[in-house]
Amino acid sequence: MPDKNALPFSRIRFGDLPGWEADDQLAAFGAFRRSASHILTRPYRTGGLGVRFEAFTEAYNDARTVSPASPNEACAFFERHFVPLRVKPDHGDHGLVTGFYEPQVEASPVRTERFTVPLLARPRDLIDMDDANRPVGMDPYLAFARQTVAGLVEYHDRPAIERGALAGQGLEIAWLADKVDAFFIHVQGAARLAMTDGRSVRVTYAAKSGQRFTGPGGVLASLGEIPLADVTMQSIRGWFRRNPQRVDEILWRNRSYIFFREAPVDDPALGPVAAAKVPLTPGRSMAVDRLLHTFGTPFYIDAPTLTAFDGKPFRRLMIAQDTGSAIVGAARGDLFAGSGDAAGEIAGVVRHHADFYALVPRRIADHLSSVTDVNR
Secondary structure (H helix, E strand, C coil): CCCHHHCCEEECCHHHCCCHHHCCHHHHHHHHHHHHHHCCCCCCCCCCCCCCHHHHHHHHHHHHHCCCCCHHHHHHHHHHHEEEEEECCCCCCCEEEEEEEECEEEEECCCCCCCCEEEEECCCCEEECCCCCCCCCCCCCCCEEEEECCEEECCCCHHHHHCCCCCCCCCEEEEECCHHHHHHHHHHCEEEEEECCCCEEEEEEEEECCCCCCCHHHHHHHCCCCCHHHCCHHHHHHHHHHCHHHHHHHHCCCCCCEEEEEECCCCCCCCCECCCCCECCCCCEEECCCCCCCCCCEEEEEECCCCCCCCCCEEEEEEEEECCCCCCCCCEEEEEEEECHHHHHHHCCCEEEEEEEEEEEHHHHHHHCCCCCCCC
C-alpha cells in the first residue's frame, strides 16, 4: 500500500458532493454492474494509487444480486459500499475533463472510386513490446514494434502507412470516403460503420503503431491557424474543409497509427467494449489514467461550466471503464458521450475544469486518507 501521506486523496462527506442528491445514480449503477459481471472471468489490475481491486469484492457481489428500482435505491447502494475522496490535481486547483464518442460513418467493404481510405486490421509483424523484449536503446515509450529478420525495430508510422507501407497484405476491414473521418475514428478508437451492403459493423481498437500521439488541434494552434482557446473537434474539421490540400501536412505530424478489429453491435444503446472489457455507457463511462486508477472505480465529477450533455452543470457519478494515451494524471478524465453525430457534437466541445471525487471501498478508505471518519 502506498504511503497515504503521499497520496492525492482527502476524505469528505457524501452530503458535501455538489449536486450528489440530484444525480441519477441508477444510470451509473448499470455501468458499475457490467464491470461487476466482467470481473468474474478476469480481475482488474490495481492502479498505482493503491485503490485495491480486491477491496471491491463486497460491492461487486452486491451489485450482481440487487436491482435498484430508483435513483434513491442506487444512491443508497453507493453510499453503503463507498467513501468519497477528493482527488488532488497534479497541477492547479482543478482537474480536467474532455469528451470522446463513437463515430458513425458510411463505409464500403471494398475499395471504390468514392471509398478510398482504409481502416486496417492489426498486421502480423506488429509485436507487443515491454522491458523483457525491448532492444537496447529503443525508446521506452514504444509498446509495439515490427518484427524483422534482424530483430525488433520501430513500427511504420502514419506517413509511411498512408503512403503504402502495408499495402497488399489484405488488412483492410472497410473503406471510408473521407480521410478526416478516418483520422477521428483513430482518435476515438472505435466506430459504427453503416456498410454499403446493408450491414452494421463496429470496429474497435486492436493495437497501434506505438509512436506518440500529436493532436491536430495543437499543431494548428502552434501554426497560428486556430486560437488555442477555440480548438474543438468542430473547429478542426472546419479548418480541414477549408484547406483540403493541407490535410496530410497536418495529420502526418501525428506519427501514431491505430489498427482495428471487428466487433458486434449487441446493444445499440451502448458503446463499444473498451479497455475495461465492458460496453461503455453513454454519459456514465469515463476513461482514466490506467497506471494510477483501478478500472471499475466510481468517480463523481463536478464540472459546473460543462453544460453540453443536458444543458445543466455536469455533476454526475461516472465509472472508470476506459483509458487513453492522452489521459494522464490523477484528476484527468475523458467522458464518453455516446454514439453518432449528436454525441460527437457534445464530445467535441468538452474541455473543462472539474473536481474529481473517487468513491473507494469503505474497507480501504482509512488507508488512503489521513482524515478521520466524517461520512454520514
